[in-house]
Amino acid sequence: MTIDRRNFVLGSLAAGVAAACGPSKDRGSETSPTARTAAAAPPARKSILVLGGTGFLGPHVVTSALARGHTVTLFNRGKTHPGLFPDVEKLHGDRDGHLEALANRTWDAVVDPSGYVPRLVKQSAELLAPNVGH
Numbered sequence: 001m002t003i004d005r006r007n008f009v010l011g012s013l014a015a016g017v018a019a020a021c022g023p024s025k026d027r028g029s030e031t032s033p034t035a036r037t038a039a040a041a042p043p044a045r046k047s048i049l050v051l052g053g054t055g056f057l058g059p060h061v062v063t064s065a066l067a068r069g070h071t072v073t074l075f076n077r078g079k080t081h082p083g084l085f086p087d088v089e090k091l092h093g094d095r096d097g098h099l100e101a102l103a104n105r106t107w108d109a110v111v112d113p114s115g116y117v118p119r120l121v122k123q124s125a126e127l128l129a130p131n132v133g134h
Contacts, residue, residue, distance in 0.1 A: 047071045049107040049132070051095070051124060052114030054081040061111050062088065075102060076114075095120045099127050109134040 048065050052058045053074040062085055065072050073089040091101035095114075102124070110132050115121035 043068070045069050045071065046108035047073070047106075049073045049075060049102075049105075049110045049128070051075050051110065051112045054084045055114070057113035059084065061113055065111075073105075073107065095124055097123075099124060102127055104131075106131040108132070 046065075048070050050058055050061055050065075050072060053062050053072075054076060058074075059081075062072050062074070066085075066088070071089075072085070073091060074085065075091045075093060077094050078090065078092045093099055093101040095117075107128075110128055112121065112124070115124075
């Protein structure tokens with residue numbers, strides 16, 4: 001089977017999110033005592049901010065996080081697939097100078113699959129850094 005670049009990136013991102021969000025319920029049992037102890041305790045639910053979240057890689061990140069029981073907040077302009085994820089909190093704004101909706105909020109983690117322009121990524125990262133764990 002041949003895999004193209006898009007599917008490789010999607011699969012890699014999904015695997016990275018899965019690893020970062022904790023163990024999945026459908027994985028097989030581990031045999032070490034440490035693994036059994038860790039598996040006995042349910043993974044901590046996290047609050048995750050996804051910048052974008054409704055196009056390209058974003059829906060895969062959101063779906064993976066929701067499947068693991070995390071609380072997800074989307075920050076976007078509301079233009080691409082605005083009806084996607086109706087039960088998820090949506091903050092509206094624009095990375096290019098309209099980040100007010102993100103101010104004075106806290107999350108455990110931020111995923112930024114929509115960062116293309118370094119200047120804009122830096123602005124959002126600097127705003128979020130004091131209030132985000134990862």
